[in-house]
Each structure stands twice: as structure tokens, then as C-alpha cells.
Amino acid sequence: MITTKNCIIRLSRYKNALYRLQALGFVKFFSDNLADAVGVTAAVVRKDFSVFGISGNKKGGYQIETLLEKLNSILGKDRLQKVVVIGAGHIGSALMRYRGFEKEGIKIAAGFDIDPSKVNRSSPVPILPLEEIKGFIKSHGIKIAVLTVPDIAAQEVVDIISASGIKGVLNFAPLRLKSPEGCIINNVNLEIELENLIYFVNVMEKTK
Amino acid sequence: MITTKNCIIRLSRYKNALYRLQALGFVKFFSDNLADAVGVTAAVVRKDFSVFGISGNKKGGYQIETLLEKLNSILGKDRLQKVVVIGAGHIGSALMRYRGFEKEGIKIAAGFDIDPSKVNRSSPVPILPLEEIKGFIKSHGIKIAVLTVPDIAAQEVVDIISASGIKGVLNFAPLRLKSPEGCIINNVNLEIELENLIYFVNVMEKTK
């Protein structure tokens, strides 16, 4: 199904909200319950569902369990998603130590670093030398990489890993990378996130 | 000036791209140069500029230096922006050790944690007990907080800090917080970022 990034982000939010509703003991929900939980309107919820052919019962709403199955299947959460982290520095290490991804069915299969002193094959997420990445990606069928290397190294690394079979990159380096053919690059740019927040806070202060 | 989040993100990107052009020795640029560098169309660049009353010279383009001054002033980068980090765990520590924010005129004035063993008043970014946050925010005039506490603590902390004067929060906890009156909350949700990437990579694979 082809759609927009925002729509898929909403599906993730619906999924998360439904788990919370389920934990509260609910077994069914209406479009406006979910809308409230996620912070959108009921029309958006129903529209999104209709895009993916998800239907409920008129007057009866939707079954949480059924919906979660559908959402999980759409989002690929019905199977373990293995990723690698490249750059075992501050942020890379934080990510590798984070337990939250496992709960989401995302497993960091390994970290990679160019610095031999970072290599550690026996840590919970093994950290391997960069040279081994190609073989690792191939043998484990990895498609997704998280890129936490210094900005000057980022483009070079993207070119290497996409040639090795990586199809999607979550890039933390604060620059726009040229994406090689067939490779999606999403960016997490914390400097820009902060700048943005600063702007809107300042605007709010001024107009007040 | 009131506008959209996307527009301000583009301004940040223009700024960053202009610094790169400047480093390459350029002193002026045309809307299509900048558009290429940022990955938008020239019309968008000129539209964004016109929103903020930024004008260039017909046939002559824009002066990089002048433009940077204007963009920096719009984005509040003409003065040091102080922020605090709350939750000195894995991700909070990574942020506090990161030098990249300083280059952007963003200073992490302090970190805060509820765990006494995390307190360290003599580290480059001092880590203080949570109890001191209210006084610190007030005395330093801090408006922005980065929230890196466990998800269950996040809402409580937001309520405390917004009551203490925080106007903008960059939240890393993977849940939707209720934003108190007059407080903007932006989210960095890495689980969702990864889910999103996984979805589009899977879709690409299937339709290929």
C-alpha cells in the first residue's frame, strides 16, 4: 500500500495507543476513542483505516485485538526486524543499550565502528570492526542501519553500506546525505529539532 | 512571524547549507543553488523568503552573509540559547557530552536527575538533583528542556517543569504527553522513526 510518511506515523501511534487501551482492559474501541488517544480527529482515523481496507462494525466499533493484528502486519511487526548501528560513540552506544526497541520487535543485531578500541564481540550487542559489515549484512539479511558516525564520515559510510545491501538508513549526522539508488534515508536532526522549538517558544513569548 | 513547522525546518536547512556554501568560498547565491543544496525547489526558497520579508537582487541573487544574519536572527541564533536536560541516563548523557550543540549556539546549562548517584556538580555539564530545577530555571531564565526520563516519569516531569517556567520540551519518551497551557512539546520518537523506515523499506522490496 502506497501512502505518506505521516499516515504511517499515525498507524504507529494508533498501534501504541491500542496497546495502552488494551492494557486498561478495553477490548473494542470507536474511532473517536482512538482519535482522542492519538490527538487527531475521528475522521482521520477512519480515513487512514479505509486506505488500508480496515473496517469495523457500524455501531459496534473495532475489535482492539483484530486491529492490532492488522496494524502489526502492515508495520512489519509480525516478525523480528534486525538492524545494525554504525558508529559506537555516545549516541550509538545509548541506542545499543536501550531495551525499548526489543519490546517493539526491533533487534539491534550488531554495532560497527572504525575504531578498533570500540570493538567488543562479547557485549550484549556485539561491536564489530567496520570491515565485517558487508559480510554481516549479507549473512543476516539486514536491510536497515542506524548511522551514528561523525558527519564527515556519514556519506562515505552510506555509500559503503548501501552497496552492501542496506535499503534504509536512520541518519543522526546533521547533514543531508545523497541517497544511493534504492536506499531510503530518514534523518533525526536534533540540532534542527531544538532550533525549531527555540523559534516557536520565542515567537510565543513575543506575541504574548 | 507565524508560519508552519516545516517552513522553520527549511530555514534551519537553508542556514546550514549557506554555511557550507560560504565555507566553499561563495559570497552570493541564487534561489536554485540553495534549493539544490537543501533538496527543495527554487520556488519554495523564494516563497519562504518572502514570508519573512527577505529579499535579494533581481539578477544578482542573495548575499550569503546578509542572509545568514537574517536567518540567524529569525531562528534566535544571534544569542546563546540555554537549555536543560532532564534525565541523565543513556541518552541524556550522550546529549550532554555532545559538542555539536555549542557550535549551534545552544548550551546545555545543566542536567537533572532524580537519582542522587547521577549528581555531579563538577562535570562539564553539571548534573544536579531534580529538586533544584525550579530555582535553576528561574535564575538562568531557561525556557527549553530536553526530556530524557523513563516514559512513566515523563508526564509528571513535564507538569513540574512547565509550572517552573519551561515553555518548550523536546521529549524522547515514546508516548504522547499532555502539554500544559503555554508549553510546546515536540517529540523525538525513535521507535516510530525506525518503524517508519522499516515499513517503507518493506514496501519497496515488495513492489520491486
Added chain:
DNA sequence: CCCTTATTGTGAAAAATATAACATTATGAT
């Protein structure tokens, strides 16, 4: 079994955003 009510599913309207078009105007060449 029919009638009321609540909620879906979707098609149409509105709003927001992006793209294109072009009239305007500086620049530099002739």
C-alpha cells in the same frame, strides 16, 4: 418486527501546501 440511535465509511468541501508562471527589474554587453 419495526423504530430509534450510534457509528461507520466515503464522497464532497475546505484548507493548506507546493508548484508553476510570469511580469518586473537589475545587470552587463553592445
Added chain:
DNA sequence: ATCATAATGTTATATTTTTCACAATAAGGG
């Protein structure tokens, strides 16, 4: 000094996204 040109700035157009509105319909009560 005039003209051709190139790039802006803004208006118009197109597209995308969101919101609204309501017909369709399942559920439950009398």
C-alpha cells in the same frame, strides 16, 4: 543609452491533506 538576459517576487494554479457531512447500516429496545 538601449537592449537582451537572468533572476527575483508574487500571483495564479494545482495538488495534497484535512475536515466536514451524511447516507448506510448494525444493534438493541419496545
